[in-house]
Amino acid sequence: xxxxxxxxxxxxxxxxxxxxxxxxxxxxxxxxxxxxxxxxxxxxxxxxxxxxxxxxxxxxxxxxxxxxxxxxxxxxxxxxxxxxxxxxxxxxxxxxxxxxxxxxxxxxxxxxxxxxxxxxxxxxxxxxxxxxxxxxxxxxxxxxxxxxxxxxxxxxxxxxxxxxxxxxxxxxxxxxxxxxxxxxxxxxxxxxxxxxxxxxxxxxxxxxxxxxxxxxxxxxxxxxxxxxxxxxxxxxxxxxxxxxxx
Amino acid sequence: xxxxxxxxxxxxxxxxxxxxxxxxxxxxxxxxxxxxxxxxxxxxxxxxxxxxxxxxxxxxxxxxxxxxxxxxxxxxxxxxxxxxxxxxxxxxxxxxxxxxxxxxxxxxxxxxxxxxxxxxxxxxxxxxxxxxxxxxxxxxxxxxxxxxxxxxxxxxxxxxxxxxxxxxxxxxxxxxxxxxxxxxxxxxxxxxxxxxxxxxxxxxxxxxxxxxxxxxxxxxxxxxxxxxxxxxxxxxxxxxxxxxxxxxxxxxxxxxxxxxxxxxxxxxxxxxxxxxxxxxxxxxxxxxxxxxxxxxxxxxxxxxxxxxxxxxxxxxxxxxxxxxxxxxxxxxxxxxxxxxxxxxxxxxxxxxxxxxxxxxxxxxxxxxxxxxxxxxxxxxxxxxxxxxxxxxxxxxxxxxxxxxxxxxxxxxxxxxxxxxxxxxxxxxxxxxxxxxxxxxxx
Numbered sequence: 001x002x003x004x005x006x007x008x009x010x011x012x013x014x015x016x017x018x019x020x021x022x023x024x025x026x027x028x029x030x031x032x033x034x035x036x037x038x039x040x041x042x043x044x045x046x047x048x049x050x051x052x053x054x055x056x057x058x059x060x061x062x063x064x065x066x067x068x069x070x071x072x073x074x075x076x077x078x079x080x081x082x083x084x085x086x087x088x089x090x091x092x093x094x095x096x097x098x099x100x101x102x103x104x105x106x107x108x109x110x111x112x113x114x115x116x117x118x119x120x121x122x123x124x125x126x127x128x129x130x131x132x133x134x135x136x137x138x139x140x141x142x143x144x145x146x147x148x149x150x151x152x153x154x155x156x157x158x159x160x161x162x163x164x165x166x167x168x169x170x171x172x173x174x175x176x177x178x179x180x181x182x183x184x185x186x187x188x189x190x191x192x193x194x195x196x197x198x199x200x201x202x203x204x205x206x207x208x209x210x211x212x213x214x215x216x217x218x219x220x221x222x223x224x225x226x227x228x229x230x231x232x233x234x235x236x237x238x239x240x241x242x243x244x245x246x
Numbered sequence: 247x248x249x250x251x252x253x254x255x256x257x258x259x260x261x262x263x264x265x266x267x268x269x270x271x272x273x274x275x276x277x278x279x280x281x282x283x284x285x286x287x288x289x290x291x292x293x294x295x296x297x298x299x300x301x302x303x304x305x306x307x308x309x310x311x312x313x314x315x316x317x318x319x320x321x322x323x324x325x326x327x328x329x330x331x332x333x334x335x336x337x338x339x340x341x342x343x344x345x346x347x348x349x350x351x352x353x354x355x356x357x358x359x360x361x362x363x364x365x366x367x368x369x370x371x372x373x374x375x376x377x378x379x380x381x382x383x384x385x386x387x388x389x390x391x392x393x394x395x396x397x398x399x400x401x402x403x404x405x406x407x408x409x410x411x412x413x414x415x416x417x418x419x420x421x422x423x424x425x426x427x428x429x430x431x432x433x434x435x436x437x438x439x440x441x442x443x444x445x446x447x448x449x450x451x452x453x454x455x456x457x458x459x460x461x462x463x464x465x466x467x468x469x470x471x472x473x474x475x476x477x478x479x480x481x482x483x484x485x486x487x488x489x490x491x492x493x494x495x496x497x498x499x500x501x502x503x504x505x506x507x508x509x510x511x512x513x514x515x516x517x518x519x520x521x522x523x524x525x526x527x528x529x530x531x532x533x534x535x536x537x538x539x540x541x542x543x544x545x546x547x548x549x550x551x552x553x554x555x556x557x558x559x560x561x562x563x564x565x566x567x568x569x570x571x572x573x574x575x576x577x578x579x580x581x582x583x584x585x586x587x588x589x590x591x592x593x594x595x596x597x598x599x600x601x602x603x604x605x606x607x608x609x610x611x612x613x614x615x616x617x618x619x620x621x622x623x624x625x626x627x628x629x630x631x632x633x634x635x636x637x638x639x640x641x642x643x644x645x646x647x648x649x650x651x652x653x654x655x656x657x658x659x660x661x662x663x664x665x666x667x668x669x670x671x672x673x674x675x676x677x678x679x680x681x682x683x684x685x686x687x688x
Binding site (some may be wrong): 243 | 347348350351352355356361363371400401403404437
């Protein structure tokens, strides 16, 4: 039986939401694919057509949140009139809002990513791409509108923003203030700083400075290191080692 | 952001948190000057310290408190501060950054369940005014009615406690700079800080304000006085939506040079509202901040912002006219009796206190009711001239206890007179009280 793309997408989302429920309730280790399939009202085998592992479900949800965030930003009519700070601020707020129903689940995501960074890194790639594309588009539009100057190392900025956002999410997970008021405040103030950094082109200038220092000082030292490694005794020792004489 | 009501700073609730911090920051910034030699640096620093302490201390004492002597000064809150500091504070308050679109949207979405674009037909994301702990936006409901939506600064309810802790710590240091005989006790400060907290927490619940607004809408039926309808469906703890009243804020209204007759009418209506609500309804709109009234072209007024409403005790309402009458008659015995009946204890038989403090105070207090019509243009220093008298009164050693209603009543009266001075209005006040004197004497 052939099923339409729409139905398929709905099943996918149902599975992701079921994963949130089951993992939140039982913990990542104890949650089984079978239990998730059951929760989503999907046949045991069918779940594997969508997600081959639990990890993929875990990070699949992150991507799903990211898509919702993007949809929300697109739905705000006058979003294009927002200042860059407001846009970035809205982005983070939307992120928090869409994570709210799955806040405990996000804790698991963090724990898993720390426990297995390589897997996490790999599986978060798609989520990252969505966020980075959004941020890059915002920055591009802002440069085009003359709100901020051209940013050197522009491609690096979305990565920095990703790290910033992860830090905000981590802070939010520990925030015990009523209505997460402290996070609200932190986001308000930090996006303001980020916007100021971009307006002043500070990030690019800082990176320029580091690159200069690195080139003129660190690389020079590397030359002297080279000189050490090129010493005949060391070269001889190295050869002996490589040839298995040592 | 557009013009904010000018005397927001006099809104006691706000002085406690935001304005104090900003005021201090502002001052620090002002005195930061490089390349001073060591001695001028010390002087500079001391100056700064003095100024900060003054702000902090006064912020505490100015607020709506119950603490005895400190509270007595409350009616004078804006006057107690030296001019320079007042300007500084007022300026910094104006600099409170307005909420951006993101936060406004967030608060509305969290409080009312939908973002503004879904809830309203139109929603102006630029605020039209600052309000108690928030800001006001204009919007249009789907049925085309114009409304004012007040949105609270998110998280302000959380920061109150930490702000206050800081405030009481700082004030403990600042207090040493006050001359010994004027230093209030630790208890008084603590009580005052607690009182400020309670007050602020109450103000963060807009449901109380909604209730108050509805109550006045129902009970205050006066020709020419407008109270907005509350749209309960669009209101919650941190958002309140009301009918948008016509009219302008004082500054703008005065810019258009309204005639004497129109200004008199506005002032008279404000006084009538006050008198009627104090003596007949037993509760007053106890935040006589010019920003809480809207002035219409024909001199009619709109009452907005019922964040601070004070219920007066029946005893107070009943006995108050007697006090004013006693002052009016300059009757020593009656004055002490009246004070006692109002829950304010003054150790009696103190001729000195009477002659040097109470009598001049009473003369000042009853001056507006000595004439049929009191002209605030001719007496434009009326409130300022009472400043020292109130100060003295609050420091009078024989003054042991002050009734809380008094503080609110005085504060409201004082704030209202300040508005009348700005309006340069002539107001009829004597007759209102005379009627009650006759009744109470019978």
